Amino acid sequence: MTPEQRTEVKELKFKDLKAKNYLFQAIDISILETILCKETSKHIWDSMKTKYQGSTKAKRQQLQSLCSEFETLRMKERESASDYMGRVMTIVNQLRINGDKTADVTVVEKILRSMTSKYDFVVCAIEEANDLDEITLDELESSLRVHEKKFIKHTNEGEQALKATTDGASNRDRGRGRGRGQGRGNSPYQNQE
Structure with a gap:
Protein backbone atom coordinates (compact mmCIF):
# COMPACT_ATOMS: atom_id res chain seq x y z
CA MET A 1 0.00 0.00 0.00
CA GLY A 54 -38.16 -6.13 10.04
CA SER A 55 -37.65 -7.95 6.82
CA THR A 56 -39.58 -7.09 3.68
CA LYS A 57 -41.84 -10.09 4.21
CA ALA A 58 -42.60 -9.08 7.80
CA LYS A 59 -43.29 -5.49 6.72
CA ARG A 60 -45.66 -6.70 4.03
CA GLN A 61 -47.55 -8.86 6.52
CA GLN A 62 -47.73 -5.96 8.97
CA LEU A 63 -49.05 -3.72 6.22
CA GLN A 64 -51.71 -6.26 5.20
CA SER A 65 -52.82 -6.61 8.81
CA LEU A 66 -53.08 -2.84 9.21
CA CYS A 67 -54.98 -2.50 5.91
CA SER A 68 -57.47 -5.11 7.07
CA GLU A 69 -57.87 -3.34 10.40
CA PHE A 70 -58.39 -0.02 8.60
CA GLU A 71 -61.02 -1.51 6.29
CA THR A 72 -63.05 -3.07 9.11
CA LEU A 73 -62.79 -0.07 11.43
CA ARG A 74 -66.17 1.29 12.59
CA MET A 75 -67.17 3.87 15.15
CA LYS A 76 -68.53 2.36 18.37
CA GLU A 77 -71.99 3.37 19.55
CA ARG A 78 -70.90 5.36 22.64
CA GLU A 79 -67.55 6.51 21.24
CA SER A 80 -66.85 10.20 20.81
CA ALA A 81 -65.87 11.57 17.42
CA SER A 82 -62.46 12.61 18.80
CA ASP A 83 -61.76 9.14 20.16
CA TYR A 84 -62.78 7.55 16.88
CA MET A 85 -60.61 9.95 14.89
CA GLY A 86 -57.74 9.09 17.24
CA ARG A 87 -58.19 5.35 16.59
CA VAL A 88 -58.34 5.91 12.84
CA MET A 89 -55.26 8.14 12.79
CA THR A 90 -53.27 5.67 14.88
CA ILE A 91 -53.83 3.01 12.24
CA VAL A 92 -53.25 5.43 9.35
CA ASN A 93 -49.97 6.60 10.86
CA GLN A 94 -48.83 2.99 11.30
CA LEU A 95 -49.78 2.31 7.68
CA ARG A 96 -47.76 5.29 6.51
CA ILE A 97 -44.76 4.33 8.65
CA ASN A 98 -44.80 0.93 6.98
CA GLY A 99 -44.73 2.46 3.51
CA ASP A 100 -48.41 2.78 2.63
CA LYS A 101 -49.34 5.92 0.73
CA THR A 102 -52.92 6.28 1.97
CA ALA A 103 -54.22 9.65 0.83
CA ASP A 104 -56.04 11.98 3.23
CA VAL A 105 -59.17 11.87 1.02
CA THR A 106 -59.32 8.08 1.52
CA VAL A 107 -59.13 8.55 5.28
CA VAL A 108 -61.79 11.29 5.25
CA GLU A 109 -64.12 9.09 3.18
CA LYS A 110 -63.51 6.12 5.48
CA ILE A 111 -64.31 8.17 8.58
CA LEU A 112 -67.50 9.59 7.10
CA ARG A 113 -68.57 6.15 5.87
CA SER A 114 -68.04 4.42 9.21
CA MET A 115 -69.66 6.86 11.64
CA THR A 116 -72.63 5.71 13.71
CA SER A 117 -76.16 6.45 12.48
CA LYS A 118 -76.59 9.40 14.85
CA TYR A 119 -74.01 11.23 12.69
CA ASP A 120 -75.86 10.58 9.40
CA PHE A 121 -77.15 14.14 9.03
CA VAL A 122 -73.73 15.53 9.99
CA VAL A 123 -72.03 13.37 7.37
CA CYS A 124 -74.54 14.53 4.74
CA ALA A 125 -73.98 18.16 5.71
CA ILE A 126 -70.18 17.79 5.54
CA GLU A 127 -70.36 16.04 2.16
CA GLU A 128 -72.69 18.71 0.75
CA ALA A 129 -70.77 21.69 2.12
CA ASN A 130 -67.24 20.54 1.30
CA ASP A 131 -65.24 19.06 -1.52
CA LEU A 132 -63.97 15.84 0.07
CA ASP A 133 -60.80 16.06 -2.04
CA GLU A 134 -60.00 19.38 -0.37
CA ILE A 135 -61.09 18.93 3.26
CA THR A 136 -58.25 18.23 5.67
CA LEU A 137 -58.40 15.73 8.50
CA ASP A 138 -58.09 18.59 11.00
CA GLU A 139 -61.07 20.40 9.44
CA LEU A 140 -63.10 17.20 9.52
CA GLU A 141 -62.28 16.57 13.17
CA SER A 142 -63.12 20.16 14.06
CA SER A 143 -66.47 19.93 12.30
CA LEU A 144 -67.31 16.63 13.99
CA ARG A 145 -66.39 18.06 17.40
CA VAL A 146 -68.68 21.06 16.91
CA HIS A 147 -71.60 18.80 15.98
CA GLU A 148 -70.79 16.46 18.85
CA LYS A 149 -70.95 19.34 21.33
CA LYS A 150 -74.39 20.20 19.93
CA PHE A 151 -75.48 16.56 20.41
CA ILE A 152 -74.34 16.64 24.00
CA LYS A 153 -76.04 19.98 24.65
CA HIS A 154 -79.34 18.82 23.14
CA THR A 155 -79.14 15.48 24.94
CA ASN A 156 -78.56 17.21 28.28
CA GLU A 157 -81.39 19.66 27.65
CA GLY A 158 -83.69 16.80 26.61
CA GLU A 159 -82.82 14.80 29.70
CA GLN A 160 -83.48 17.83 31.94
CA ALA A 161 -86.83 18.48 30.23
CA LEU A 162 -87.77 14.81 30.55
CA LYS A 163 -86.77 14.81 34.20
CA ALA A 164 -88.84 17.96 34.85
CA THR A 165 -91.82 16.40 33.05
CA THR A 166 -91.60 13.13 34.93
CA ASP A 167 -91.07 14.92 38.25
CA GLY A 168 -94.19 17.03 37.65
CA ALA A 169 -96.23 14.02 36.59
CA SER A 170 -95.18 11.99 39.60
CA ASN A 171 -96.15 14.85 41.92
CA ARG A 172 -99.61 15.03 40.31
CA ASP A 173 -100.02 11.26 40.52
CA ARG A 174 -99.27 11.32 44.22
CA GLY A 175 -102.40 13.37 44.82
CA ARG A 176 -104.55 10.79 43.11
CA GLY A 177 -105.61 7.78 45.01
CA ARG A 178 -105.61 9.55 48.34
CA GLY A 179 -108.81 10.09 50.15
CA ARG A 180 -112.02 8.39 49.22
CA GLY A 181 -112.02 6.46 46.02
CA GLN A 182 -114.89 5.34 43.98
CA GLY A 183 -115.76 2.03 45.45
CA ARG A 184 -118.58 -0.29 44.49
CA GLY A 185 -121.91 1.27 43.90
CA ASN A 186 -120.64 4.82 43.98
CA SER A 187 -119.96 5.07 40.27
CA PRO A 188 -122.08 7.65 38.55
CA TYR A 189 -122.21 5.40 35.52
CA GLN A 190 -123.96 2.49 37.20
CA ASN A 191 -127.69 2.12 36.88
CA GLN A 192 -129.46 2.85 40.10
CA GLU A 193 -132.41 0.71 40.97
Whole structure:
Protein backbone atom coordinates (compact mmCIF):
# COMPACT_ATOMS: atom_id res chain seq x y z
CA MET A 1 0.00 0.00 0.00
CA THR A 2 1.07 3.49 -0.68
CA PRO A 3 1.31 6.08 2.09
CA GLU A 4 -1.74 7.89 0.65
CA GLN A 5 -3.79 4.69 0.73
CA ARG A 6 -2.70 3.98 4.30
CA THR A 7 -3.75 7.49 5.33
CA GLU A 8 -7.10 7.04 3.58
CA VAL A 9 -7.71 3.66 5.30
CA LYS A 10 -6.77 5.20 8.65
CA GLU A 11 -9.23 8.07 8.10
CA LEU A 12 -11.98 5.65 7.10
CA LYS A 13 -11.37 3.54 10.22
CA PHE A 14 -11.50 6.70 12.34
CA LYS A 15 -14.81 7.75 10.71
CA ASP A 16 -16.18 4.24 11.31
CA LEU A 17 -15.13 4.37 14.97
CA LYS A 18 -16.78 7.78 15.28
CA ALA A 19 -20.02 6.44 13.74
CA LYS A 20 -19.94 3.39 16.04
CA ASN A 21 -19.50 5.69 19.02
CA TYR A 22 -22.56 7.75 18.01
CA LEU A 23 -24.60 4.57 17.55
CA PHE A 24 -23.50 3.19 20.92
CA GLN A 25 -24.49 6.44 22.63
CA ALA A 26 -27.93 6.40 21.05
CA ILE A 27 -28.77 2.74 21.71
CA ASP A 28 -30.27 1.36 24.91
CA ILE A 29 -27.93 -0.78 27.04
CA SER A 30 -30.04 -3.93 26.68
CA ILE A 31 -29.83 -3.65 22.89
CA LEU A 32 -26.21 -2.57 22.95
CA GLU A 33 -25.19 -5.97 24.27
CA THR A 34 -26.67 -7.66 21.18
CA ILE A 35 -24.65 -5.56 18.72
CA LEU A 36 -21.28 -5.26 20.47
CA CYS A 37 -19.88 -8.08 18.36
CA LYS A 38 -20.50 -6.20 15.10
CA GLU A 39 -17.25 -4.98 13.61
CA THR A 40 -18.28 -1.93 11.61
CA SER A 41 -20.87 0.81 11.89
CA LYS A 42 -22.44 -0.53 8.68
CA HIS A 43 -22.96 -3.96 10.30
CA ILE A 44 -24.47 -2.29 13.39
CA TRP A 45 -26.76 -0.15 11.27
CA ASP A 46 -27.94 -3.09 9.16
CA SER A 47 -28.56 -5.18 12.29
CA MET A 48 -30.60 -2.38 13.89
CA LYS A 49 -32.53 -1.79 10.67
CA THR A 50 -33.48 -5.46 10.44
CA LYS A 51 -34.31 -5.64 14.13
CA TYR A 52 -36.63 -2.63 14.16
CA GLN A 53 -37.98 -2.43 10.65
CA GLY A 54 -38.16 -6.13 10.04
CA SER A 55 -37.65 -7.95 6.82
CA THR A 56 -39.58 -7.09 3.68
CA LYS A 57 -41.84 -10.09 4.21
CA ALA A 58 -42.60 -9.08 7.80
CA LYS A 59 -43.29 -5.49 6.72
CA ARG A 60 -45.66 -6.70 4.03
CA GLN A 61 -47.55 -8.86 6.52
CA GLN A 62 -47.73 -5.96 8.97
CA LEU A 63 -49.05 -3.72 6.22
CA GLN A 64 -51.71 -6.26 5.20
CA SER A 65 -52.82 -6.61 8.81
CA LEU A 66 -53.08 -2.84 9.21
CA CYS A 67 -54.98 -2.50 5.91
CA SER A 68 -57.47 -5.11 7.07
CA GLU A 69 -57.87 -3.34 10.40
CA PHE A 70 -58.39 -0.02 8.60
CA GLU A 71 -61.02 -1.51 6.29
CA THR A 72 -63.05 -3.07 9.11
CA LEU A 73 -62.79 -0.07 11.43
CA ARG A 74 -66.17 1.29 12.59
CA MET A 75 -67.17 3.87 15.15
CA LYS A 76 -68.53 2.36 18.37
CA GLU A 77 -71.99 3.37 19.55
CA ARG A 78 -70.90 5.36 22.64
CA GLU A 79 -67.55 6.51 21.24
CA SER A 80 -66.85 10.20 20.81
CA ALA A 81 -65.87 11.57 17.42
CA SER A 82 -62.46 12.61 18.80
CA ASP A 83 -61.76 9.14 20.16
CA TYR A 84 -62.78 7.55 16.88
CA MET A 85 -60.61 9.95 14.89
CA GLY A 86 -57.74 9.09 17.24
CA ARG A 87 -58.19 5.35 16.59
CA VAL A 88 -58.34 5.91 12.84
CA MET A 89 -55.26 8.14 12.79
CA THR A 90 -53.27 5.67 14.88
CA ILE A 91 -53.83 3.01 12.24
CA VAL A 92 -53.25 5.43 9.35
CA ASN A 93 -49.97 6.60 10.86
CA GLN A 94 -48.83 2.99 11.30
CA LEU A 95 -49.78 2.31 7.68
CA ARG A 96 -47.76 5.29 6.51
CA ILE A 97 -44.76 4.33 8.65
CA ASN A 98 -44.80 0.93 6.98
CA GLY A 99 -44.73 2.46 3.51
CA ASP A 100 -48.41 2.78 2.63
CA LYS A 101 -49.34 5.92 0.73
CA THR A 102 -52.92 6.28 1.97
CA ALA A 103 -54.22 9.65 0.83
CA ASP A 104 -56.04 11.98 3.23
CA VAL A 105 -59.17 11.87 1.02
CA THR A 106 -59.32 8.08 1.52
CA VAL A 107 -59.13 8.55 5.28
CA VAL A 108 -61.79 11.29 5.25
CA GLU A 109 -64.12 9.09 3.18
CA LYS A 110 -63.51 6.12 5.48
CA ILE A 111 -64.31 8.17 8.58
CA LEU A 112 -67.50 9.59 7.10
CA ARG A 113 -68.57 6.15 5.87
CA SER A 114 -68.04 4.42 9.21
CA MET A 115 -69.66 6.86 11.64
CA THR A 116 -72.63 5.71 13.71
CA SER A 117 -76.16 6.45 12.48
CA LYS A 118 -76.59 9.40 14.85
CA TYR A 119 -74.01 11.23 12.69
CA ASP A 120 -75.86 10.58 9.40
CA PHE A 121 -77.15 14.14 9.03
CA VAL A 122 -73.73 15.53 9.99
CA VAL A 123 -72.03 13.37 7.37
CA CYS A 124 -74.54 14.53 4.74
CA ALA A 125 -73.98 18.16 5.71
CA ILE A 126 -70.18 17.79 5.54
CA GLU A 127 -70.36 16.04 2.16
CA GLU A 128 -72.69 18.71 0.75
CA ALA A 129 -70.77 21.69 2.12
CA ASN A 130 -67.24 20.54 1.30
CA ASP A 131 -65.24 19.06 -1.52
CA LEU A 132 -63.97 15.84 0.07
CA ASP A 133 -60.80 16.06 -2.04
CA GLU A 134 -60.00 19.38 -0.37
CA ILE A 135 -61.09 18.93 3.26
CA THR A 136 -58.25 18.23 5.67
CA LEU A 137 -58.40 15.73 8.50
CA ASP A 138 -58.09 18.59 11.00
CA GLU A 139 -61.07 20.40 9.44
CA LEU A 140 -63.10 17.20 9.52
CA GLU A 141 -62.28 16.57 13.17
CA SER A 142 -63.12 20.16 14.06
CA SER A 143 -66.47 19.93 12.30
CA LEU A 144 -67.31 16.63 13.99
CA ARG A 145 -66.39 18.06 17.40
CA VAL A 146 -68.68 21.06 16.91
CA HIS A 147 -71.60 18.80 15.98
CA GLU A 148 -70.79 16.46 18.85
CA LYS A 149 -70.95 19.34 21.33
CA LYS A 150 -74.39 20.20 19.93
CA PHE A 151 -75.48 16.56 20.41
CA ILE A 152 -74.34 16.64 24.00
CA LYS A 153 -76.04 19.98 24.65
CA HIS A 154 -79.34 18.82 23.14
CA THR A 155 -79.14 15.48 24.94
CA ASN A 156 -78.56 17.21 28.28
CA GLU A 157 -81.39 19.66 27.65
CA GLY A 158 -83.69 16.80 26.61
CA GLU A 159 -82.82 14.80 29.70
CA GLN A 160 -83.48 17.83 31.94
CA ALA A 161 -86.83 18.48 30.23
CA LEU A 162 -87.77 14.81 30.55
CA LYS A 163 -86.77 14.81 34.20
CA ALA A 164 -88.84 17.96 34.85
CA THR A 165 -91.82 16.40 33.05
CA THR A 166 -91.60 13.13 34.93
CA ASP A 167 -91.07 14.92 38.25
CA GLY A 168 -94.19 17.03 37.65
CA ALA A 169 -96.23 14.02 36.59
CA SER A 170 -95.18 11.99 39.60
CA ASN A 171 -96.15 14.85 41.92
CA ARG A 172 -99.61 15.03 40.31
CA ASP A 173 -100.02 11.26 40.52
CA ARG A 174 -99.27 11.32 44.22
CA GLY A 175 -102.40 13.37 44.82
CA ARG A 176 -104.55 10.79 43.11
CA GLY A 177 -105.61 7.78 45.01
CA ARG A 178 -105.61 9.55 48.34
CA GLY A 179 -108.81 10.09 50.15
CA ARG A 180 -112.02 8.39 49.22
CA GLY A 181 -112.02 6.46 46.02
CA GLN A 182 -114.89 5.34 43.98
CA GLY A 183 -115.76 2.03 45.45
CA ARG A 184 -118.58 -0.29 44.49
CA GLY A 185 -121.91 1.27 43.90
CA ASN A 186 -120.64 4.82 43.98
CA SER A 187 -119.96 5.07 40.27
CA PRO A 188 -122.08 7.65 38.55
CA TYR A 189 -122.21 5.40 35.52
CA GLN A 190 -123.96 2.49 37.20
CA ASN A 191 -127.69 2.12 36.88
CA GLN A 192 -129.46 2.85 40.10
CA GLU A 193 -132.41 0.71 40.97
